[in-house]
Amino acid sequence: MMKVLSLEPSKKCLDNMSVINCSNLSKKYDEVEALKKIDLEVNEGEFFGLLGPNGAGKTTLLKILTCQLKPSEGKAEVFGLETSKEFTSIKPKISIVPEQESPPSFLTPREVLELVTNIRKIDNKDIDYWLEYFELEAMEGRVCRNLSRGQKQKVMLASAFISETKLMFLDEPFINLDPIVQSKVREWLKEYVKKGGTVFINTHLLENAERLCDRAAIIHQGKIQSLITLDDLRKQKLTLEELFHEIVK
Amino acid sequence: MNKLILFRMLQEEVRLNTSFASGKGFFSFPILVLVSGLLAVLFSNVMIDDMGYKEYLQILHISAIFYGLFAGSLAFFGNEFLERIFGYFGLILGLSATQPITQRKITLLYFCKEIIFYTLFTMIPALLGALIGSNYTDINVINLLIFSFTLYISFCTGISFSYYLSSFYRISTIYAITAAFIFLALYSTLFYGNEITGSLDWYLYGNNNLLLLGLAIPAILSLTATLNIQEHNSNGSINVIGYKNRFDEYTQTYSWARKMTIPGIIAKERIDLERSKTGTKMFFSFLFPLGFLTFMNWFLDKGLPIQIDFNTIFYGVMIGFFGTMLYSWLNSIDTPYFYSTLPIQVSDIIRARLFLFGTITWWIPLIFMALISYLSNELNLLPIGLIVMVTVGIYIVNYTAMSTGLKTNSALFDAFVFIKFFLISVPPMIAMTILSLAINHKPSTILVALSIICGILSLLSLTFYRGIDTKWNNESFD
Numbered sequence: 001m002m003k004v005l006s007l008e009p010s011k012k013c014l015d016n017m018s019v020i021n022c023s024n025l026s027k028k029y030d031e032v033e034a035l036k037k038i039d040l041e042v043n044e045g046e047f048f049g050l051l052g053p054n055g056a057g058k059t060t061l062l063k064i065l066t067c068q069l070k071p072s073e074g075k076a077e078v079f080g081l082e083t084s085k086e087f088t089s090i091k092p093k094i095s096i097v098p099e100q101e102s103p104p105s106f107l108t109p110r111e112v113l114e115l116v117t118n119i120r121k122i123d124n125k126d127i128d129y130w131l132e133y134f135e136l137e138a139m140e141g142r143v144c145r146n147l148s149r150g151q152k153q154k155v156m157l158a159s160a161f162i163s164e165t166k167l168m169f170l171d172e173p174f175i176n177l178d179p180i181v182q183s184k185v186r187e188w189l190k191e192y193v194k195k196g197g198t199v200f201i202n203t204h205l206l207e208n209a210e211r212l213c214d215r216a217a218i219i220h221q222g223k224i225q226s227l228i229t230l231d232d233l234r235k236q237k238l239t240l241e242e243l244f245h246e247i248v249k
Numbered sequence: 250m251n252k253l254i255l256f257r258m259l260q261e262e263v264r265l266n267t268s269f270a271s272g273k274g275f276f277s278f279p280i281l282v283l284v285s286g287l288l289a290v291l292f293s294n295v296m297i298d299d300m301g302y303k304e305y306l307q308i309l310h311i312s313a314i315f316y317g318l319f320a321g322s323l324a325f326f327g328n329e330f331l332e333r334i335f336g337y338f339g340l341i342l343g344l345s346a347t348q349p350i351t352q353r354k355i356t357l358l359y360f361c362k363e364i365i366f367y368t369l370f371t372m373i374p375a376l377l378g379a380l381i382g383s384n385y386t387d388i389n390v391i392n393l394l395i396f397s398f399t400l401y402i403s404f405c406t407g408i409s410f411s412y413y414l415s416s417f418y419r420i421s422t423i424y425a426i427t428a429a430f431i432f433l434a435l436y437s438t439l440f441y442g443n444e445i446t447g448s449l450d451w452y453l454y455g456n457n458n459l460l461l462l463g464l465a466i467p468a469i470l471s472l473t474a475t476l477n478i479q480e481h482n483s484n485g486s487i488n489v490i491g492y493k494n495r496f497d498e499y500t501q502t503y504s505w506a507r508k509m510t511i512p513g514i515i516a517k518e519r520i521d522l523e524r525s526k527t528g529t530k531m532f533f534s535f536l537f538p539l540g541f542l543t544f545m546n547w548f549l550d551k552g553l554p555i556q557i558d559f560n561t562i563f564y565g566v567m568i569g570f571f572g573t574m575l576y577s578w579l580n581s582i583d584t585p586y587f588y589s590t591l592p593i594q595v596s597d598i599i600r601a602r603l604f605l606f607g608t609i610t611w612w613i614p615l616i617f618m619a620l621i622s623y624l625s626n627e628l629n630l631l632p633i634g635l636i637v638m639v640t641v642g643i644y645i646v647n648y649t650a651m652s653t654g655l656k657t658n659s660a661l662f663d664a665f666v667f668i669k670f671f672l673i674s675v676p677p678m679i680a681m682t683i684l685s686l687a688i689n690h691k692p693s694t695i696l697v698a699l700s701i702i703c704g705i706l707s708l709l710s711l712t713f714y715r716g717i718d719t720k721w722n723n724e725s726f727d
Binding site: 063066067068069087088091092095096097098100102103104105106107108110111112114115116118119120140141142143156159160 | 491492493494495496497500511512513514516517520521523524525582583584586587589590591592593594722723725726727
């Protein structure tokens with residue numbers, strides 16, 4: 001049976017409480033303006049996709065939302081807390097799968113999960129489940145530096161999934177995963193959102209976004225060019241790919 | 250094509266260095282070197298009066314060789330280290346894996362790039378500083394230029410020796426050690442009864458044959474290295490055989506340290522230290538500076554009319570200072586990116602590494618101190634030497650941790666950070682060195698003075714330690 005934690009409150013999206021809020025958010029790296037006046041709101045229980053070509057500003061926005069970067073202008077809030085100031089309050093409530101699969105090189109997958117549960121002060125009873133789920137039990141005793149990129153990505157996903165948070169940030173989570181694992185991850189994420197979790201996913205794999213997201217934003221050259229509800233898109237008999245090509249050409 | 254690759258490699262090197270430090274910090278470094286060259290010439294008369302003309306020139310040549318060796322070591326043994334700190338690090342050097350260019354050719358170009366880079370950014374600024382300085386002394390400019398040329402040959406000898414060693418190291422460590430011994434034996438045989446380098450012998454006595462030999466050595470070393478580089482793929486085996494799970498055990502072991510940082514982080518860092526075998530590397534990294542120090546001690550004793558005895562207390566100061574290396578090693582084991590996914594702060598990791606520095610790596614300086622003290626027949630000075638070593642070590646490591654965080658090596662590339670580090674570390678070291686050398690004259694007064702300095706350094710250590718939170722709490726792991 002798939003293990004998805006029951007998240008409190010378990011009702012999905014009853015009051016449309018926003019968990020992510022960006023207003024007038026900009027980020028400059030020297031002369032390069034990576035994000036330009038972003039306004040965005042993501043509600044609790046939503047599966048939200050941020051889509052865009054390479055270098056569009058997706059990872060920059062995710063890093064600001066996960067307290068890893070400070071914005072140059074404007075404000076980003078997660079659970080009503082400003083990301084540039086309330087680091088210690090936000091971080092325990094979110095889990096992150098970064099763009100680069102980077103589990104600790106000299107720990108085994110089991111030890112990585114033990115580290116996560118220890119730091120997050122959560123029960124470590126699910127470690128075996130997640131090792132088995134990602135077929136990492138065969139890697140027992142092997143340190144992460146000796147794993148393939150796909151296996152490392154599985155460790156990163158397991159570290160996020162075991163964290164029992166209500167909000168999950170995923171940056172290109174399907175890269176390097178084989179189709180079977182991709183499918184398992186998709187199913188787990190759907191179930192997670194059904195139970196009240198919120199997912200913010202960065203991807204340029206439009207097929208996955210189309211299957212998973214309730215809403216999506218297309219970002220290009222640092223600006224949100226389009227904010228769409230996937231149901232509306234389907235009603236218009238359009239695909240994400242068509243819209244994406246229309247915007248990013 | 251070669252010119253283009255060489256040019257791009259130089260661009261890459263500059264960009265790599267400016268990514269470690271600020272652009273201003275990096276480009277200020279040649280100015281710092283220029284000032285050093287200026288000061289070296291301005292104070293050359295004093296040094297020659299103290300040490301003797303020939304001995305002073307010998308020391309400059311030895312330093313140039315060691316500098317070349319150091320620069321070459323960074324270049325040829327630093328790639329793995331970069332990847333550890335920054336994750337995947339693609340350099341043009343790796344181009345042969347995907348493009349039709351041989352490893353031999355790309356490595357030779359890389360070696361040429363290193364020589365050009367260090368010539369442009371350190372040797373030429375040092376020469377300019379020396380030339381400016383010569384205006385204020387009676388040193389003849391032509392003589393200065395000729396001597397600088399001989400020094401440059403020594404620098405090239407050092408950097409070529411690194412290249413030569415690295416080409417054997419690619420095959421195995423044993424090959425590298427054997428190759429080093431063979432070269433050193435040949436070099437000693439060739440120069441027995443002459444000056445330490447051929448170019449210096451030529452400068453002092455006009456021996457043209459030795460100049461040619463001095464010029465030939467870097468050429469032979471680099472040629473041997475280039476020919477030695479083969480197109481072989483890495484055959485390093487994957488360690489499939491299990492590592493025993495240590496995390497829970499170490500978390501329990503360090504639960505008492507929870508007031509300092511999170512025991513889980515200490516456990517992770519401890520496992521990293523063990524499995525990466527960094528402890529052994531730390532141990533051997535002490536050998537090089539201590540060997541250099543001992544050699545200088547012997548050399549000064551030989552050259553100076555007054556006997557200077559570097560005693561156990563002096564080595565305590567030096568070994569304490571080398572604590573920076575231990576902390577720096579702790580920062581080079583693994584990339585910290587994973588920590589950015591967890592609800593912890595940069596300061597938690599810094600404190601965990603300081604904890605490991607204080608509890609796990611202490612045996613390395615202790616072994617060296619005990620050995621030096623025993624070999625110098627100064628076991629009576631060992632307790633004081635240890636106190637000095639611990640105090641200086643804690644002081645310098647806390648400052649390094651506060652000022653450079655988790656990126657010690659790259660931060661010290663920034664000239665501004667480096668100058669501050671220099672100003673913080675050098676004055677107490679000079680004071681303690683002077684006191685250590687005078688220990689036999691007025692022992693009680695010296696001990697009181699040493700105690701006062703140790704007390705001040707301890708208080709400053711505490712201030713630096715407290716400053717870690719202020720400086721690093723809101724920083725990212727990037």
